[in-house]
Amino acid sequence: MTKSLHHRACHLCEAICGLSIETETQPDGTVQIRSIKGDPHDTFSRGHICPKAVALQDIQNDPDRIRQPMRRIGSEWQAIDWDAAFELVAERLSAIQAEHGQNAVAVYQGNPSVHNYGLMTHSNYFLGLLKTRNRYSATSVDQLPHHLTSHLMYGHGLLIPIPDIDHTDFMLILGGNPLASNGSIMTVPDVEKRLKAIQKRGGKLVVIDPRRSETAAIADQHIFIRPGQDAALLLAVLNTLFEENLGRSSHLPVDGLDDVRQAVSGFTAEAMSLQCGVPAAVIRQLARDFAAAESAVCYGRMGVSTQAFGTLCQWLVQLINLVTGNLDRVGGVLCTEPAVDIVASTSGGHFNRWQSRVSALPEYGGELPVSALAEEMLSPGEGQVRALVTVAGNPVLSTPNGRQLEQALDGLEFMLSLDFYINETTRYADLILPPTGPLEHDHYDTTFNMFAVRNVTRFNEAVLDKPVGALHDWEIFVGLAQAFAAKTGASLKPSMPPEQMIDMGLRFGTYGDKSPHKLSLATLREHPHGLDLGALKPNLAARLKTPNQRIQAAAPLIMADLARFAEQPVAGEGELLLIGRRHVRSNNSWMHNYHRLVKGKPRHQLLMHPDDLQQRGLADGQRVRVRSRVGMIEVEVAASDEMMTGVVSLPHGWGHARPGVQMGIATAQPGASANDLTDERYLDKLSGNAALNGVPVHVEAA
Incomplete structure (x- = not known):
């Protein structure tokens, strides 16, 4: 028996902790995982892992996992070969679109889509051929307000300032529980040690939450708040900063701050206290403490996004950091400069170019809010959704009113799922296509390197060989695209493996704090424990993508939402x-x-x-x-x-x-x-x- 040691990052959550994985090759040639431990030499996570990482071997060995394409015939599941599966998809989806229009096919992409780079690089190779406006994802049950706020204020939905947790003196957390989530839109392995380090250097951690969460339990101060009323608290804090002249000048180019000051003048701590359930004196002292800190971070996460005023909350979070001089400042919030820079290489995106058919909900970045998905299936008429493609998602359990969605799925003419399991959603599929497991393919974190609390990069080699007859997720999309293009006559550009695409992105990326340095996949392969590319540093002014390259503090769409808040x-x-x-x-x-x-x-x-x-x-x-x-x-x-x-x-x-x-x-x-x-x-x-x-x-x- 031969033992081997492999190094890669865990990509089950946003922390991307480094792993040391020991495998053992048996006499019959099979390879077994012997242990999964934290990699003490990882430049970012420093040996830390959470229990999910160890469970990677459970995913690999789970007997319930699907390992070949499966077609549902009535209530029975039967194996089908890949080519026949691709042909079936092309035939059914093209026929439905020919009869009912392109928008009759909908797409839902789940959270794991951003954790597998093959899905990031190649899903649109096939899904783009459908040319449907009925695109949905887990974004709109999670972080959409983050993206829309950055789009309106900074000109790009991925230009999201990240807490400089390792250098701040005061961290204010609303709607976040990083000890449970391992950080979120803040890629931060070993977050508990980093939060406690703030306290050890004389700083302060304050958590605002309707529950004394795991993170609140270690905080210097925990403040209960009425759910859905974080905007009231944040408005009162911002109003106090203005009213008591607690702000600090900023080097950033900003438009509209005087308009903001005037717009929030009525939202005093005393007026907002009744709504949010936090005493006015506590709100005012919170604002004073935040402003008095040498450096401070206001961080609002999923709990403040997934409420009736989520975008308003995220806007106020940005303004509190801006007004106190902590936006684009060491110890405040800073934007990353990742080795593969999606912000630099893409446009700022778009919002509300079209709306959903039934409830007229706005699109963002080509996707409609997933709350509209069921009604688009259930409401008859021109444009009714009659087929669905799900990718690594389980919307029956993860999107609102799951029972209504079940009813909608049961009435579809055709459904395709890319997934490992027959779960609460995919049980309605006519066809399930399973990709290789997490340890059977290579990986690069295009998304979470953009949200990291340091500029880091690494390439993750596959630990196990691809099983005979299996396909990687990107290969499935190529097969689907080729079959669909052949059926419909659509033109199809040549494709390349995702690692080649990442290599190209790396070669155009930069790192270091002096001159640009070229990176390549070959360089990353020489550094299996990852590369630390330096601490975050001020760069927002040069990266703004608004038309006049200035921060839009008084974004009109958000300012108008203040009236809705006042009437709730x-x-x-x-x-x-x-x-x-x-x-x-x-x-x-x-x-x-x-x-x-x-x-x-x-x-x-x-x-x-x-x-x-x-x-x-x-x-x-x-x-x-x-x-x-x-x-x-x-x-x-x-x-x-x-x-x-x-x-x-x-x-x-x-x-x-x-x-x-x-x-x-x-x-x-x-x-x-x-x-x-x-x-x-x-x-x-x-x-x-x-x-x-x-x-x-x-x-x-x-």
């Missing part, structure tokens, strides 16, 4: 507000089939404050019924004083008890889906992003 209704009598939560051993809906991740205490319960339980005559551990406008679930409730009164919390991604799902461990521990309660009509109306937090619910005994 108050929660009804007796209603509780639902929020989600994350766990370090989970990753949305797709990490529940691995024993090492789901073992231990159950974590899919509804968390509820003891006072709220008592008021309703409920007991800890009791099974309860939770109702919203769109649906009802039954789940075990757990008393928790970490919850704010009036707030309940249910984790995202569970609910595996649907019939037809073929995932053994997951279906044995199904939990309940929070998205059977979330409302497809409850949106950030500016961006169309789903409002998954602050959903009104009623809780009663089951």
Whole structure:
């Protein structure tokens, strides 16, 4: 038996921690994974990993994983060869578009799409041939307000300033729990050590959350806030900065700051306190402490994006950093200069060039909000969606009103899924095409290097050989494109492997703090532990992509949304507000089939404050019924004083008890889906992003 040691990054979450993977070749030639550990020589993660990384071998060995194309005939699944599968897709999709128009085919791309570079480089090679405006992704149940804010203020949706966590003196976190998420739109391995380092150097960590989260538990200060009202708090902080002249001058070119000052003048701490549930004195002191710090970061993440005023929240986060002089400043927030620079090589994008057919929701970057997907399938008429392609996604569990989406999927004429599993969504597919596993292909993090707290780069070689008869995700897209082009007569440009595309991107990229330095794939292969390209540094002024190359502080679309905020209704009598939560051993809906991740205490319960339980005559551990406008679930409730009164919390991604799902461990521990309660009509109306937090619910005994 021969042992080998491999080095690569884990790409299951945004932290991209470096791994040392030991394999052993058996006498019969098979290769087994012996151990997965953190790589102490990794230039970025420094040996840190979380439990998800160790579960990479569980993904590889999972008996429930599909390893060949499968076609559904009635309720049965049958193997089909690749060429026949490609031909079937081309035939069915081309026929549906010929009869009903190009927009009759929809596309949904899930979160793993940005974690696999073959999907990033080649998905549009096929999907682009469909020429449909019905494109959807997990972006609009997550970070769309980030992108829209950067698009409107800085001219590019990926020009997102990142917290300089290693040098800041004051970190304010809203709607984020990096100890559970490992950072998000902040690629930051070993985040707990980095947060505690702020405190060790005399700085301060403040967390604002309706739950005393894992991150809040280590903070110097935790402030409860009413769900969905972060904009009220942020407006009050910004107003205080202006009112008390706490701002600091900035070197950046900015338009419209006086207009912002005037627009927020009525949103005082005293006026906003009643809405957000935070005392006015606490809000004002927070603003003073933030402004007084030598350097400070205001960081708002998913919890403030997935609410009714998500874009307004992200805009206010940017303005608080700008007004205090912490935008584009060491110790504040800074933009990366990645080795493969997508911002430099692409245009700023577009917003609201077209709208969804039924509810007129706006597109962003060629995608419509996923909250519109089900109604586009269910509403008859010209342009009705009749076929769907899903890529690495499970929207039944991850998008609003999952039960409505199930109804819509059941009525489609054809559905194709690229996935490993027969899950809650893909069980409706006519055809499932499985790519190679995570350790069977190489990888480069085009996305998360752009959000890293240092400028870093690495190329990840495959650990295991591609199995005979298997295809990488990018090869599947090439096969689909060739079959579809042959069927329709569409022109098709030559393709190249993703590693060649990355090599080209590297050769045009730069690093270092002096002159541009050329990189190549060959260079990265010589550095299996990755390359550190230096700390983030000020560069925003030179990278702005607005028409006049100035920051647009008073973006008209966002300023207009202040009126909608001022007119928002108050929660009804007796209603509780639902929020989600994350766990370090989970990753949305797709990490529940691995024993090492789901073992231990159950974590899919509804968390509820003891006072709220008592008021309703409920007991800890009791099974309860939770109702919203769109649906009802039954789940075990757990008393928790970490919850704010009036707030309940249910984790995202569970609910595996649907019939037809073929995932053994997951279906044995199904939990309940929070998205059977979330409302497809409850949106950030500016961006169309789903409002998954602050959903009104009623809780009663089951």
